Amino acid sequence: MVAIAVQKGGTGKTTLAASLAVAATQAGERVTVFDSDPQGSLAAWGKLRTQPEPAVDLLRPWEFAQFQPILDQQAEQARTLAIIDTPGASIGGIAAILRLADLVLIPIRPSRLDLMAALPTIELLAGQGMGERLALVLNQCPPPPSPRTGLYARQLAGLGMMAEPAILQRVDHQDAIALGLGVTEHAPGGYAASEIRSLWSWIDQRIAPR
Template sequence: MPDPAPRRPRVIAVAVQKGGTGKTTLVASLAVAAAQAGERVTAFDTDPQGSLSAWGTLRTAPEPATDRLRPWEFAQFAPILEQLGERGRTLVVVDTPGSSIGGVAAILRLADLVLVPIRPSRLDLMAALPTIEVLADQGMRDRLALVLNQCPPAPSPRTTLYAAQLDGLGVMAEPAILQRVDHQDAIALGRGVTEHAPLGLAAQEIRSLWSWIDRRIPPTGRG
């Protein structure tokens, strides 16, 4: 009997057409939390700013692996995933540019989940609407999840209000991620927050978010 074909890794893309939402920090910590949970993770940086790649150069741990995807490689994302599956990688996390998502459409179409981080402000909510609309128009509403990111640590009626408004736009990931200094300290040291302060509240939130994602997407991906 021939050996079964290798499973292609599951794919999470983090995307929003706005900078300053904490996207790269979220990608880095999710990739680390998933690796700690047993996934073999490759985190791809598609943003010209290269912030995730810079974070990767600070690391000494072998997992997660980090790599760049240049614009001319986006159309080759499917065979890249096949190659990663053959190498035993089980999860890919993609950090996308904080600009038009049209350039990474080929990647988003292959994602099992597109996570849209939004800070709890009216400006951020309005800035995220084009991303949500584009993804919905491309038939990806069922693979779209919104996450409130960089929320104030203290309870706020404003955060509750925006969470309610976002709930009407799509599936809300759980939990919301609060703005805690551990996130900034971890990224500056080339770590995920679950490595930097494993017993802290920020680490608990990231682990819970990874668990929510892990339950939501199929174990073998879409391919």
């Protein structure tokens, strides 16, 4: 199970969750992507889709503490991967879910404010013994040439494991979400799709075997 979490809105969690779920599905996984954010953006994306996979499910607050039985049920249904989109607020309420994750992906935009906003999430999860299951991903990076991406990559490297590659800000991401698609469906030959496939491959290598 992969969770995407950070105590800050606007970092692109939902867009990453949607496109990673599609990329993983295209790679042969049977994916259920769960929306635990009260805003329900990922669930709304799911309603736009015409393809049955990945499955999209809304996770209600009273289900947070009972997530292990939900994962068990997913396994019985031959689902091979769960991806969780989490609220852009305090993660205290979903701590029980995050402790079950094989990997918690923390998206951070390349700015000092975003870095500082992500520190409480990193410190909280690392303090719960999850340091080896955290990965930081630079997201919504300005297109090259931009010295900021390399600068923040070096700073983040000291905080934990860095996911690869960084994800650049590209219009294909926004267009895909608006259409109920993953970016690898919307523009499969584009740079954005290539970056998402590479990120999924990086994640897959770190959570296998499942």
